[in-house]
Amino acid sequence: MAERRAEISRKTNETDVSVRVNIDGTGKSKISTGVGFFDHMLDQLSRHSLIDMEIDVKGDLHIDDHHTVEDTGIAIGQAISKALGDRRGITRYASLDLAMDETMTKAAVDISGRPFLVWNVAFSAPKIGTFDTELVREFFQALSQNAGITLHILNHYGANNHHIAETCFKAVARVLRTATEIDPRQADRVPSTKGMLA
Ligand SMILES: [Mn+2]
Numbered sequence: 001m002a003e004r005r006a007e008i009s010r011k012t013n014e015t016d017v018s019v020r021v022n023i024d025g026t027g028k029s030k031i032s033t034g035v036g037f038f039d040h041m042l043d044q045l046s047r048h049s050l051i052d053m054e055i056d057v058k059g060d061l062h063i064d065d066h067h068t069v070e071d072t073g074i075a076i077g078q079a080i081s082k083a084l085g086d087r088r089g090i091t092r093y094a095s096l097d098l099a100m101d102e103t104m105t106k107a108a109v110d111i112s113g114r115p116f117l118v119w120n121v122a123f124s125a126p127k128i129g130t131f132d133t134e135l136v137r138e139f140f141q142a143l144s145q146n147a148g149i150t151l152h153i154l155n156h157y158g159a160n161n162h163h164i165a166e167t168c169f170k171a172v173a174r175v176l177r178t179a180t181e182i183d184p185r186q187a188d189r190v191p192s193t194k195g196m197l198a
Contacts, residue, residue, distance in 0.1 A: 004180075006082035008075045014067040015059040019075040023083045023180050025052030033057040033072055035065045037131040038139075041169045042072070048173035051080070051180070065135060073139040077146025084180065087111060087197040089187040094178035095152075098171035103158030107171035109179050110150040113197045117144040118152040121168060123161050136165050140172065148198070 004023035011017070029046035031039045034057065046053040055076070059068030084090065095108035105121070117140055123133035144151040153172065158164040183191070190197055 002085065004083045004085070006079045008079040008082065010071060010075045010078075012067075012071065014063075015057060015071040017057045017059075017071050017075040018055070019072070019079045020052075020054040021076070021079040021083050022052040023080070025050055027052065029053045029055070031055045033068055034059060034061050035068055035131065037129055037165075038065065038069055038072070038135075041136075041139075041165065042076075044166060044169045045076075045173045045176075048170050049176040049180075051176065065132060066138065069135045070138050070142050073142025074146045077143045077148075080143075080147045080176075080180075081198075084111070085198065086190060087113075087192075088190050089182040090191060090197075091179050091181050091183045092191045092197070094175040096171055096174050096178075097156070098167050098174060100163050100167045100170070101160070103160065103163040103167050104156040105158070105164070105167035105171045106152070106154040106156065107168070107175045108152040109172070109175040111148075111179050111197065112150045113148045114150055115145040115148050116150040117141050118154075121153055121155040121164065123164060124159075125161050128161050128165060133161055133165065136168055140168070143172075 007020045027047040027050045
């Protein structure tokens with residue numbers, strides 16, 4: 001089958017984003033967004049999805065991190081969508097409960113072609129270090145809309161906001177890994193009775 005790789009460059013007055021992904025990678029990443037906590041989260045996304053990611057972002061961080069986080073989510077979503085092509089052979093669905101210390105978070109995905117985010121996560125503090133916790137949702141909103149996936153994220157419980165954010169990224173990584181994997185029982189087929197998902 002064709003290599004499932006893609007590259008997206010996206011430049012606006014607010015950000016200059018370049019993203020390369022390889023769906024069939026090993027979880028290698030090279031990430032530089034200028035936002036330390038966000039780099040740490042994207043590193044987890046790559047590592048646990050096994051999607052190789054090269055991400056370079058120059059954003060208007062003198063304002064705040066918002067444009068940088070949102071536009072990176074848009075570009076990663078577009079790159080994943082492009083790399084998946086017609087979605088032939090994919091497993092399509094996955095869900096997982098992911099534990100990290102005291103925190104438990106569920107992610108469920110359908111690589112459906114129908115962008116939708118259900119976000120059921122509450123943070124108890126507005127910041128993790130200097131990072132605005134509300135940007136975690138902004139990232140997944142941008143990712144789901146631009147990848148064309150249905151994504152549900154539910155935090156069952158947790159006390160530490162770093163853990164709550166990190167379980168969101170790790171759980172989404174793990175379900176993306178499974179849902180994008182080729183299902184050998186239908187490797188030549190688009191997994192939809194409609195015959196198309198893209
Ligand atoms: Mn961490």
